[in-house]
Amino acid sequence: MKNTVTLTPSDIAQMAGVGLSTVSNWRSRHDDFPGPVSGSGSSRRFDADAVRAWLKLHGKKIQELSADSVLWNLMSQWRPLTSVEEAAGMVSAFLVWRAVSDPTSPRFAGNLSEAAQWPALFQHSDDEDLAAAVQTSVREYQEKREDKYRTVFEDLLAQLDGLVGRPDGTTANALKFTLNTINSFKAEELGQIYMAFQDRVTQSLHRGYDDYSTSQDLIDVLVAVSKDIPGSVHDPAVGSGRLLFAVGNHGDDRKHLTGQEMLPNVYRQALQHALVSGQNNVHLELGDVFSTDYFDPSCAQVVVVDPPYAMSYRDHDQLALDHRLPYGTPPRSTIDTAWLQLAIWYLGSNGRAFVIQPSGSSYMRGSADIRANMLKSGTIEAVVSLPAGVAGRTKIPVDLWVLARPGEVADPDKVLLIDRTDQEQLDPEAIAKTLREWRTEGKEPAEKHAGIFTVSDILEKESILTPQRWIAYQDDSVSLESVIADLEALHETTRVLDTVTLDPVALVPAPHTPTLGSVSDLVKAGSVKVLRNRSRRSDADEAENGLPVIDGAWIHGKSGVQQKVDPESLTGEPLITEPGDVVLQNTGGLAARVDDEGGQLVLSPTLHVLRLQDDRFLPEYLAEMLVSSVNRRQAMGAAIQRVRLEDLQIASLSMNDQQQLVTQFDTVRQLQAAAQELLDAASTARDALVDGVTSGVIKIK
Template identity: 25%
Template sequence: MTSPSVVPVTLAEIARLAGVGRAAVSNWRRRHSTFPTRIGGTDVSPYFSLADVEKWLRDNRKLGKVASREWLWPRFDALGDRDKSGRAIALAGRLLAGGEDSGIGLDGVGSDAVRAAVELGRREDRSGVFTFLLQRWLDRYVRQIAITPEPLADLMADLALWVCELAADDADKGIVTVLDPACGTGHLLASAATAVPAALNRPAALVGCDIDPVLFALCEVRLTLLPRSGSMSPKPVITPGDSLRSDPLIGAQADLVLCNPPSNERDWGYEHLAADIRWVHGTPPRTEPELAWVQHCLARLRPGGGAVLLLPPAVAARKAGRRLRGSLLRTGALRAVVALPPGTAAPHSLSLHVWVLRRPAVGETPTGPGELLLVDAAARFPRSEAREDGPEWSELRAFVRSVVGVTDDGAAEGAKNGRGGDADAATWAATVPIIDLLDDEVDLTPGRHITASPGDAGARVTDSWSEVGALLEGLQAEKACLTALDFTSGTADQPNTTVGELLRAGALTLRSGRHQSEAVVSEPPHDRIPLLSLSDLLLDGSPSGWAHPDDAVVVEAGDVVVVGIAREFSAWVHEGPPIAVGPQIHALRADPHVLDRWFLAGSLKAPANARHAGTHASSSSRIDVRRLQVRRLTLAEQQRYSEAFRHLAAFERLADRLGTVARKLGQDLGDELAAGRLAYGE
């Protein structure tokens, strides 16, 4: 049994600490009898003592030039608990910021971890060490903690500055107060700390609140360690508490409010808050907690202040919230709705909406401008473009800033003059009169009110027709190759072998993808590679996650990928850059002197093979990859079949792409015909 004071590390972690690949560590373990003995785990997934590993690496001069921060994380991760490790990181940050030990009870491992972090931070960069630990912690518990990606937080800060109107000589001597009532680890407030001084040349007072005590503690330390924009910058004020049920910041008034509130929470306090004074636009229904957050943010604004919230798309259209949405429109509180492309933030499969609100300034007409700005960035940057490595944030941010009229120096001409001059604005954005939205549904989904201009549709149709022609030519070429297949001279009685037999003979290696709960992240750090999961294959086949290559099963160019589930069973030769694969996805690497990889992939992919190797229990049943069959042929014979399998794979790819383009072309033509912009038979 492992001692509580021992920090365990895996082979992948040792590789990262030594700055080498995992294969090198396995080689050291095999070749050197002095390599540390495992202290836990199994022979396949062993654990070693961090102290023993560090000593062995030093003694054998294999420590490498890895940043010393890398040695900190295993100590915190060894605490084995989200809250405990988070509190330890917060304590380390508080001590680095010059604070005192708050008395958090930590065992020997936790105390050693905090001590090591503080010592390193004082030698190097205090803020950098804390930021490193915080990011590793967020990566480790990415499925449990919802964050606002930094580029999205910057965009939300831009929109808040666009919509607000700050008095030049307010009572706070030029200080701009920024509030986040559900601050989490402080991503939005950190962005505002940079955006406000840059745009207004005024310091920002950061105020936040969060119900989770660990997130509150981390946010407080993070903002304290931020560089001050000037001597007048006040210290951040972060308070623990439930902003909806019992707001600890009651009475607070902010110039800007930024919020990514928890969504789909049914137990948000509906029974206890029925007569709350914040519900100026009506009591939010039990099923509309997001509209409770919207009104809370408006209640915390000063006159002329602006609020920006990140909300699920259903909030714009749910029947239960139509009365409140109508009131927000009639009073001019809601100024813009921006539909973001999928993948911008969790949940990554949804096109989240950004709502931009404003409280009328003193003496301003409470009905607002009488129109709502709708921006369909989801259509401007479709999912197919966003999924490869996340949305192109620089283009997305530039597009939204141009639509609302924010210039590079932070000026917000669009606040008074409407949309900016971006060429895409006429296609993907519209200012819709409020009266046109106040119907039985009050649906504020941008895509339902924005119609592409005739000129833009014509260009898209022209491009689609050109691509359809090119795809048809490609299909004709592949058809010519495949028609050479002879259905009369084949030999059906050739013996078969199985993947299992090929593995035992050494002609193949098999690696099966696994869960990456520690490695999946929402943003692509420099040391991560794309992660392909089964859900990605069910959706559109593009990787949606990221994984560290040392912790994952990596598919290289030339490997054969097999999906081991009946409803998505397939096999193909991977031809792109390295990717990691998740559960039920397998990687086969063939000995090129024995097996042709295209012949192998084509043989494995045969539907009869899936019927032979499947369990037949349901469409979600698993395929036993080792039972998949391959004909016994010489390498020369395999290569003849390989050419046919190549053409067949190309034929299928072209046919799939043609189906996608043809459907989109049909939709565009249908829209144009229905609108009367196309004539036929004249």
């Protein structure tokens, strides 16, 4: 059986240093591009050697794939035998096994017999009992290890039990390929490779590991805000350990890293992480922290928690008796606020806890008493609202709570609130600077989206700690200067209209009525091809390196951050635009726009792509004609209006006439934007005058 490394289109793009849309074009326009060897739709996979040969033949640059990409593609060897999640677990375990069993590795266990060491496995390269040989070696490791790390390979042993002795030899083939691939890495880089692979698994699967791993964005924030606080670190919901170890690697006097996890398989993953990365100061425990706590109060100067969100607890009545929750029993619907109280319990003197919470914890009525008690006791130093999606495993907005032991916050009578929800590019260091200056110097933030608010005022407002709400109060304050500024802005905006000149158009009666053709007629004539999305996004999620998704805001020309999705996470062939495509929305209002750049995903069933097949129409002209008033009047439907795409009428004009019209359309659109800007400025100035007079700030002299 040939062991072939296969690549996804994303891998090919990485190898060639191009975008996904370029790879799509290669596949469609080059008959000699290698065909897929497995998969279907957007899940097709291509022979790596064949792709390299094609790139070389066509003079394309070739760069080696990263180690995590190599391992991800290695998993294709296991997919006929087990699930993707289990395959990822096996590959991870083999990385750790090499780290502890290879004499050249800095993590080598040292007490293994020669027969149980990594090199000995290659003596079985031609045998069908290779899986059994791995099990024998791992069991020797377990017998000689007397601490908790003896359990790290239990899942691997169980998986191999189900694969040993398969008559077709597929297990031995996959094992050989896995061992050879992992053996090609440098032993001293196994820890870095392990972490990169875990990140790849998290980003690609969006389930499994991701449920118990903190996103890299949140890790960056928590590392930044905690690194200047010396001392040991504790995480009572440690998950896979990524957050604990990242914080533990930044900061002074990190003598002990401790954590507890309730799920056995996730706990073993955290142990694997500690082993392969050489974290010798780690103490992890397995168990439900709400029923059995293995750690003492005041055990750490830094507590970090990114707990499961909106989790209910089966023995909720027992929480009322928990002495670690002095500020109140959380509601039955969610124990989110229990994690806040636990974090304080573990804090030593002058330490700080950094807890991620769903935004509901800051305003839900069921938690109001807990918030009030925490505020009165002086344990809440700051709350920072973070952008939606930063948590990775969920799109709900989350907040960072900064806590201290009672009375040890920067100012027991005040709370720092920071709103970062509209920040496109999160700046962890800026957040850390604002928090540090408030904690150490009592310095109030100069930034616009932050403020200091009194505990008494917050208590009067049902103890709501939502930063956006309080900062909105602060921003709504009226001053003489702000009213003058709004009026001056209106004056400046009136000048915008002078920058746009609409040249007189020489209009004459048309000699005849232009020929009208429907979209259906244009398709039959071969001038236009209509493309619709056929993929499904049940398992799709945002991906930083994915393609932007066209939405209603983009169609209407509004600015904003577009969601990005990895086409490989879609089921079925994705619809990716090409330069010059006209994207049409025909439901809930008629709208069209030309995609000048291409390379965007169309996922909505209400959007269609019109791809020109000849030079009969300018795409800009076609887009304008599609949304004419005549076409808009064809909308039907009681609740949601819809226009039949096939019935939309287009006037056939010469290319010269089309170009002149497009020029006029551009000018009219500029005037429309300028008029809207003027309207907005006028509305703001009017409100400023009314509010200024009402509040007694201004008087017309």
